[in-house]
Amino acid sequence: MSTNENPSKKPGEVETTGHVWDSNLQEYNNPLPRWWLWGFYATVVFAVVYWILFPAWPIGGTFTKGLNTITFMDDGEEVTTHWNTRSLLARDMQTGKHAVRQREMLERVGAMEYDEILADVDAMSFVNAYAKGSFGTWCAACHQVGGAGVIGLYPNLRNDQWKWGGTVAQIEETLTIGRLGYMPGYAETLNAEQLEQVSSYVLSLNGFDMAEDAVAAGSEIFHGHLGGCFQCHGSDAQGLASQGAPNLTNNLWALVDVPGAESDAERLARVSRFVHDGAQRVMPGFADRLSPTEIKVLTAYVHSLGGGQ
Amino acid sequence: MPAGESIMSQSLFEARVPIHPRSVSGRFRNLKTGILLLAYAVFFLLPWLRWEREMGPSQAVLFDIPNRRFYLFDLIVYPQDIFWLAGLLMIAALLLFFVTGIAGRVFCGYFCFQTLWTDVYMFIERRIQGERPARLRLLKQPWNAEKILKLGATHASWLLVAFATGLGFVLYWADAPTMVRDFFAGQAANAAYITAGLLTVTTYTFAGLAREQVCTYMCPYARFQSVMFDRDTLIVSYDQARGEGTAGRAKPVRELKTREERQQAGVGDCIDCGYCVQVCPTGIDIRNGLQIECIHCALCVDACDAIMDKQGWPRGLIRYTSETALEGRPTRFFKLKTVGYGSAIVVVTGLLVLSILGRAELDASVSQVRQPLFVQMSDGSTQNSYEIALNNKTQRSLDLEIRVVGLEGAVLDLGRVEEIVLEPSQRTTVLARVRYHPDEDHPTRLPLEFEIADRDGTMEPVRVSSQMSLRP
Numbered sequence: 001m002s003t004n005e006n007p008s009k010k011p012g013e014v015e016t017t018g019h020v021w022d023s024n025l026q027e028y029n030n031p032l033p034r035w036w037l038w039g040f041y042a043t044v045v046f047a048v049v050y051w052i053l054f055p056a057w058p059i060g061g062t063f064t065k066g067l068n069t070i071t072f073m074d075d076g077e078e079v080t081t082h083w084n085t086r087s088l089l090a091r092d093m094q095t096g097k098h099a100v101r102q103r104e105m106l107e108r109v110g111a112m113e114y115d116e117i118l119a120d121v122d123a124m125s126f127v128n129a130y131a132k133g134s135f136g137t138w139c140a141a142c143h144q145v146g147g148a149g150v151i152g153l154y155p156n157l158r159n160d161q162w163k164w165g166g167t168v169a170q171i172e173e174t175l176t177i178g179r180l181g182y183m184p185g186y187a188e189t190l191n192a193e194q195l196e197q198v199s200s201y202v203l204s205l206n207g208f209d210m211a212e213d214a215v216a217a218g219s220e221i222f223h224g225h226l227g228g229c230f231q232c233h234g235s236d237a238q239g240l241a242s243q244g245a246p247n248l249t250n251n252l253w254a255l256v257d258v259p260g261a262e263s264d265a266e267r268l269a270r271v272s273r274f275v276h277d278g279a280q281r282v283m284p285g286f287a288d289r290l291s292p293t294e295i296k297v298l299t300a301y302v303h304s305l306g307g308g309q
Numbered sequence: 310m311p312a313g314e315s316i317m318s319q320s321l322f323e324a325r326v327p328i329h330p331r332s333v334s335g336r337f338r339n340l341k342t343g344i345l346l347l348a349y350a351v352f353f354l355l356p357w358l359r360w361e362r363e364m365g366p367s368q369a370v371l372f373d374i375p376n377r378r379f380y381l382f383d384l385i386v387y388p389q390d391i392f393w394l395a396g397l398l399m400i401a402a403l404l405l406f407f408v409t410g411i412a413g414r415v416f417c418g419y420f421c422f423q424t425l426w427t428d429v430y431m432f433i434e435r436r437i438q439g440e441r442p443a444r445l446r447l448l449k450q451p452w453n454a455e456k457i458l459k460l461g462a463t464h465a466s467w468l469l470v471a472f473a474t475g476l477g478f479v480l481y482w483a484d485a486p487t488m489v490r491d492f493f494a495g496q497a498a499n500a501a502y503i504t505a506g507l508l509t510v511t512t513y514t515f516a517g518l519a520r521e522q523v524c525t526y527m528c529p530y531a532r533f534q535s536v537m538f539d540r541d542t543l544i545v546s547y548d549q550a551r552g553e554g555t556a557g558r559a560k561p562v563r564e565l566k567t568r569e570e571r572q573q574a575g576v577g578d579c580i581d582c583g584y585c586v587q588v589c590p591t592g593i594d595i596r597n598g599l600q601i602e603c604i605h606c607a608l609c610v611d612a613c614d615a616i617m618d619k620q621g622w623p624r625g626l627i628r629y630t631s632e633t634a635l636e637g638r639p640t641r642f643f644k645l646k647t648v649g650y651g652s653a654i655v656v657v658t659g660l661l662v663l664s665i666l667g668r669a670e671l672d673a674s675v676s677q678v679r680q681p682l683f684v685q686m687s688d689g690s691t692q693n694s695y696e697i698a699l700n701n702k703t704q705r706s707l708d709l710e711i712r713v714v715g716l717e718g719a720v721l722d723l724g725r726v727e728e729i730v731l732e733p734s735q736r737t738t739v740l741a742r743v744r745y746h747p748d749e750d751h752p753t754r755l756p757l758e759f760e761i762a763d764r765d766g767t768m769e770p771v772r773v774s775s776q777m778s779l780r781p
Contacts (some may be wrong), residue, residue, distance in 0.1 A: 115725075118311070118724060118725040118726070118727045119726055119727060119728075120726070121726045121728070121729050121737055121739055122737050124724070124726060124739075124740055125737045125738040125739070125740075128696070128738060128740055129738070144680070145680050146678065146679075146680025146681050147680075148680065150680040157683060158684040158692070158694070159680060159684045159685060159686055159692070160686050161687060189330050214377065247687065250687030250688075251685070251687070251689065252685060252686075252687055259685075303724075304724055304740050305694070306684060306686075306692065306742075307686075307692070307722055307724065307742060308724075
């Protein structure tokens with residue numbers, strides 16, 4: 001049984017709780033250190049002040065908004081609302097030090113001609129830093145983060161193969177209005193042997209050793225009325241930017257995975273299959289999604305990737 | 310309950326016994342005062358020293374955080390030079406060990422800012438409240454106008470010094486005249502107010518209220534000094550043999566006035582006046598031997614010397630000496646510890662100085678674009694792309710050109726960029742491409758170097774190594 005008798009406390013003695021069990025069993029009273037206790041009270045006061053100033057307590061479907069406000073621009077209108085981090089981000093993007101600096105630099109580059117941008121190391125440094133973000137948002141889904149594309153689907157922007165032309169004017173046009181690439185299929189025009197012949201010819205143009213008679217026959221088809229390939233790809237097979245027809249002589253393959261083929265027979269089969277099926281590819285235009293300045297920065301960036309013309 | 314009683318009678322908390330040191334004059338006091346004045350002059354005046362630079366602020370010492378550079382007279386330290394700080398800290402630590410091994414805690418007694426500021430606070434206290442007996446009397450007397458006025462004035466002056474300290478520190482981080490104006494106009498950055506406020510509070514607390522408790526309980530140095538001491542280390546020590554004689558110390562009562570009388574009676578030279586205890590800023594009695602609280606300020610030496618002079622006896626009853634010397638053998642200063650620390654200091658200092666003198670004028674780093682690592686070009690060559698980050702660390706404009714070296718046949722393409730001019734402290738990123746025709750039997754990567762040179766030839770060309778990646 002505990003008895004509640006507080007033994008008289010002499011100076012220098014440690015205080016006990018005053019409870020005594022079994023005649024001499026006592027418990028020290030060790031209160032929390034005063035600095036700790038006051039620190040705890042301070043956090044309580046802080047919490048109350050916080051509740052008054054900031055959004056805090058949920059009440060049904062709403063919450064206490066707090067007295068603190070934040071002002072930012074929303075579509076050109078000044079909006080003042082209760083303090084919240086989303087508005088803080090919006091304000092930071094409008095008036096923050098780094099956002100303002102980026103906007104100034106963007107305006108500066110937007111006012112420059114392409115010739116000036118491409119020759120100015122600082123402008124290109126900014127283009128590289130800024131456009132990486134835009135490219136990631138708008139282009140990387142197809143062309144991949146680094147712009148290397150995917151063989152058979154999306155062209156590689158890092159090499160010097162430019163289907164629609166690699167000058168800044170042509171790149172800007174591609175970005176602005178988009179491109180519709182079309183290669184007709186020859187399933188009904190050419191039979192299997194003829195498909196192999198024209199494919200042999202195209203492969204020979206890229207430095208592959210193909211059967212000579214097949215190459216000669218393929219050349220006939222390519223340059224003749226039967227195939228008519230020269231009409232888009234040119235009689236020298238160097239391509240035609242206005243048609244989006246690629247150069248077929250540089251051993252760069254955007255749509256047929258020739259580099260991935262193991263043997264001559266497989267290469268031939270892949271090219272034949274492609275000529276048989278034809279292809280249609282769309283590059284969307286970004287005029288309605290990006291400002292002229294952003295298109296300009298992206299154009300300069302794409303131009304710098306592989307070495308534009 | 311005898312067992313419980315013994316535990317219960319021990320208090321777990323011991324309240325601080327306030328220390329009211331008496332002032333003393335003497336050679337060590339003068340030395341301390343000299344060091345104090347010098348340290349204060351440097352700390353408070355250095356931010357006001359102007360310095361001519363071609364570019365950048367006109368302040369000799371400025372730690373410019375927003376622009377990421379530290380100005381130290383003609384030296385500009387950039388973030389990538391931060392390892393110099395490691396060197397500096399290493400030198401400071403080694404110097405501390407070296408000095409401690411030879412002469413004990415002289416850092417504590419003469420140079421530590423806790424000691425310096427406490428000294429100033431005690432000076433203020435004495436000027437306002439008077440000498441030790443007057444202060445003790447003031448403390449005991451009931452609260453009246455005099456006590457309120459004197460204690461109030463003391464604490465107000467302490468706060469003023471604390472604030473000056475805080476503001477003085479802040480001046481190192483911004484242009485001093487502008488900062489002072491902005492600070493009092495309420496236009497300085499928040500960080501300035503927070504820093505100044507924090508230092509005001511800590512200075513007031515540590516130098517005014519906590520004092521020797523900082524040295525005894527908070528500072529780790531007091532705790533690990535014992536491993537750096539040896540029997541040859543100089544310590545402030547009481548000459549037990551001389552002071553106590555064979556019959557102990559005694560006050561100079563009538564029959565024990567002269568030294569001869571005392572020696573005949575076997576009484577030592579210590580007249581037990583207690584002056585050495587009264588002047589001690591940490592409140593210890595040095596006659597009890599070396600103690601953890603002792604900061605080796607030697608004020609007790611000054612006190613005892615004054616008494617010995619008055620008695621006409623030789624000085625040095627309390628003196629800087631070593632345990633070896635007290636035992637009658639000469640103190641050895643050349644020992645493995647001091648020679649080792651000494652040579653380590655020389656080596657680290659030499660390396661630091663070499664590193665600072667040999668710092669590159671241009672900071673260049675190359676990162677290879679990895680998405681994709683390489684592309685095949687229409688002429689059959691392989692192309693790699695690189696981002697070359699350049700930072701002009703000189704105080705002049707640099708007209709740079711970039712070359713690729715170390716790989717025969719590699720062609721550098723900078724697009725249409727022909728001119729790379731960097732203003733002082735300017736940085737930029739150059740986009741570069743390198744084309745190369747690999748042989749039939751090529752490895753998957755080949756080393757190459759970018760050489761960045763100044764067209765005017767005023768700068769040592771900088772080489773940065775990188776690599777050319779090829780299709781496997």
